[in-house]
Amino acid sequence: MSKLIDFVITSIKVSLTGSKKYYAWLASLLIMVLFGAFSYYYQLKYGLIITDIRDQVSWGSYIANFTFLVGVAAAAVMIVLPAYIYNYKEFKHITIFGELLAVGALTMCLSFVLIDLGRIDRMLHILPFTGTPNWPQSMLTWDVIVLNGYLFLNLLIPGYLLYKAYVREPPRKWIKIFILISIPWAISIHTVTAFLYGGLAARPFWNTAVMAPRFLASAFTAGPALMIIILQIVRRYTCIGKPGCKLVVTDRALFTLAHIALISMLVNLFFLGSEIYTVGYAATSHLAPLKYLFFGLEHNGVHYGKLQPYMWAAITMEIIAAILLLFPKTRKNFTTLNIACIFAFLGIWTEKGMGLIIPGFIPTPIGEIWEYYPTLMEIMITLAVWALGFLVYTLLLKVAIAIEAEEVVHPSAKDKEMPEAH
Amino acid sequence: MVDESRRDFLKKAAAGATAAVIPFANVRIPVIDVTLEEFFQKHYKEMSDDDKKRVIERLKKEYKEKYGIDAEIKTTPPKEGVVWGYALNIQKCIGCRRCVYACMRENNQSRASPKDPTKSEIQWIRVLEIEKFKIHPGEEGKDFRTRFGEIIAGVNLEENEHYYNPEHVPEEDKFYVPIQCQQCERPPCVKVCPTKATWKEPDGIIVVDYNWCIGCRFCLAACPYWARRFNWSDPYLPKEEINPKMHYLGNRIRMRGVVEKCTFCIQRTREGRYPACVEACPVGARKFGNLLDPESDVRKVLEKKRVFRLKEELGTQPKFFYFMD
Structure with missing residues (x-):
């Protein structure tokens, strides 16, 4: 027990000490969080009126970002699975980065859902004993279960493994059970999130069976793309890969991630194409939201098409990313690889964030066209949640790297070798 | 156990x-x-x-x-053997929106404040103005298709005007379709609510416990009739416009961050009165009654007229019927 307390204290110390650059990074994130907190105070005081969400478009930036980030969290499985099931050595060192990214992403997901509530003071009404959860009927109650379960798994697994490394003991077998559970669990979080929308017959744009598969494909593109960027940044600014450091992130690991992103991107574009074909060829009333998204809608001589430029930009970026990832020459060149990753990430963020949530509401089920565009306060709150997620991820990474690189160790285990399983 | x-x-x-x-x-x-x-x-x-x-x-x-x-806030329970139904004659409706405003006065919806732009008006009834028909003959196409142009007619939920505002209604070439909560027998809004804050009462009315709703707005997304409204801010209600006769599950004053909707005026109908919109209609287009009573107005409509319901294909089974003479 005293070892565990020491682990926690050391972790906090490690996460809060660093170079000037590190402090500057933390401070800038913190400032963004504070700006958002200030805006959120107004939202609490005056209601969601400070956003541009209204009866016509009743979910906006918060839920769009939530949806996208559930995908980022689920994408951790793309590192865990090859590492543990196929024993892929190159991923062994980076699994922890994936799992901790899931923690950061889930922090954002849960924050976005809570911020979107009209009555946060009543959030306990969704839990058993303190409330009356409409389970199994309501998909939102399922989402509470799978998201919190996944957060638990991704805190437990890296937490336990880091602790064992800290005290230089081999991890026990039981943790393997949790690692195995975490794989299908990752799939479940994004499936349930897709089912939130896919189950609504009132919204033809969402009411399609391809929703969950499409969600997973786009998640396994955006997640690895983000990992590739983050791993390069971490490699540059920490001890990783430097002489004398026990921790390495190989180029091969990054290229394998790029390969995963490529295949997922192609599958994602295929699903998107299937959806566009089915809706477009049948050309029933289901077409209107899609038409709004790409071409805008005419109504009584007025053109509504605020999302048009974003959507075309997203599709263009996705296709460029797919092409750059497709050819080994551009995939294995870090400049083009990074362009591909940034484009893939931004493209999918647009396509399955705002590009999925907003047109679901346009036109309304009884034909009104009302356009949504986030307010400044809404954007500030959204950015703050992103900053909070990166803050959490940074602090966790700092600890993970220090322990894995054997920079810190429990005093009683100083002379011991790091056991094999790490 | x-x-x-x-x-x-x-x-x-x-x-x-x-x-x-x-x-x-x-x-x-x-x-x-x-x-x-x-x-x-x-x-x-x-x-x-x-x-x-x-x-x-x-x-x-x-x-x-x-x-x-x-x-005066009542909690009058539903009566045995009563399931409320509504029938609306779209041939008679003149689109005057008297029902919309009678509903607001009766049900204490938020009003637009002259001073505070964040306080907006909430209406439970939305009247659609629809053109009787539109025929664009089109021209012979030069490609493999023949273009027939466009023919639009009937109750079209995509081609309509929500904010029509002519000098006089009804207009010659238009007809009007008021839409409010359809009190579905299989309500998607109830199914998706994560906290059971909205449910179907034994007399068929979908109600909301305004003090239990967490404001997630899943029900707004799930409703195929766009019948639910959200309190984006605290409601604004001048003292003299408040209806003091309230029901806990109906027209009591709401708070910011919760959902509200038409309850067929539960505070009236459970006391044996007609909903406010039925009374306000100047042309008698609105009929209301007990679906289980063969002598009720709504049953007579079902028997004598040809009725239709909106979005029948979604399987929601509304208890709100539209008909023509």
């Missing part, structure tokens, strides 16, 4: 907590502006008669302080 007793125990413990809180019941949580008593309030269906009485006393006091009115 074990689970049951555990649940029981926890419920009692929770009730104990509520009782213990009462000395501080009036303490307000800052910013969200909620008293502790309100914070610990139970779901309407789990309240005892005493609980209900206490809550209603609190609400009356609150309304007195905030709006200066003496409200």
Whole structure:
């Protein structure tokens, strides 16, 4: 027990000490969080009126970002699975980065859902004993279960493994059970999130069976793309890969991630194409939201098409990313690889964030066209949640790297070798 | 069994907590502006008669302080053997929107404030203006298709105008379709609610416990008739415009961050009166009654007229029927 307390204290110390650059990074994130907190105070005081969400478009930036980030969290499985099931050595060192990214992403997901509530003071009404959860009927109650379960798994697994490394003991077998559970669990979080929308017959744009598969494909593109960027940044600014450091992130690991992103991107574009074909060829009333998204809608001589430029930009970026990832020459060149990753990430963020949530509401089920565009306060709150997620991820990474690189160790285990399983 | 007793125990413990809180019941949580008593309030269906009485006393006091009115808040239960149904004659409707405003006055919806732009008007009834028909002959196509142009007619939920505003209604070439909560027998809004804050009463009315709703707006997304409204801010209600005759599940004054909707005027219909929109209609286009009573107005319409319902294909089974003479 005293070892565990020491682990926690050391972790906090490690996460809060660093170079000037590190402090500057933390401070800038913190400032963004504070700006958002200030805006959120107004939202609490005056209601969601400070956003541009209204009866016509009743979910906006918060839920769009939530949806996208559930995908980022689920994408951790793309590192865990090859590492543990196929024993892929190159991923062994980076699994922890994936799992901790899931923690950061889930922090954002849960924050976005809570911020979107009209009555946060009543959030306990969704839990058993303190409330009356409409389970199994309501998909939102399922989402509470799978998201919190996944957060638990991704805190437990890296937490336990880091602790064992800290005290230089081999991890026990039981943790393997949790690692195995975490794989299908990752799939479940994004499936349930897709089912939130896919189950609504009132919204033809969402009411399609391809929703969950499409969600997973786009998640396994955006997640690895983000990992590739983050791993390069971490490699540059920490001890990783430097002489004398026990921790390495190989180029091969990054290229394998790029390969995963490529295949997922192609599958994602295929699903998107299937959806566009089915809706477009049948050309029933289901077409209107899609038409709004790409071409805008005419109504009584007025053109509504605020999302048009974003959507075309997203599709263009996705296709460029797919092409750059497709050819080994551009995939294995870090400049083009990074362009591909940034484009893939931004493209999918647009396509399955705002590009999925907003047109679901346009036109309304009884034909009104009302356009949504986030307010400044809404954007500030959204950015703050992103900053909070990166803050959490940074602090966790700092600890993970220090322990894995054997920079810190429990005093009683100083002379011991790091056991094999790490 | 074990689970049951555990649940029981926890419920009692929770009730104990509520009782213990009462000395501080009036303490307000800052910013969200909620008293502790309100914070610990139970779901309407789990309240005892005493609980209900206490809550209603609190609400009356609150309304007195905030709006200066003496409200009467009932909890009249549904009658046995009654399932309410509605029928609307779209041939008679002239699109005057008197129902819309009668509904607002009756049900204490938020009004637009002349001073505060964040306070907006909430309406439960939306009247669509639809052109009787539109025929564009089109031209012979030069490609492999022949273009026939466009023919639009009938109750079209995509080609309509929500904000029509001519000098006089009805206009020659238009007809009007008012839409409000269709009181579905299989309501998607109830299915998706994560907290059971909205449910179908035994007389078929979908109600909301405004003090249990968490404001997630899943029901707004799930409703195929766009019948639900959200309180984006605290409602604005001038004292003299408030209807003091209220029902807990109906027209009592709402708060910011919760969902509301048409209840077929539960505060009237459960006392044997017609909904306000039925009374306000100058042309008698609106019929209301007990679907289980063969002599009721709505049953007579079902028997004698050809009726249709909106979005029948979604399987929601509305108890709101449209018909023509």
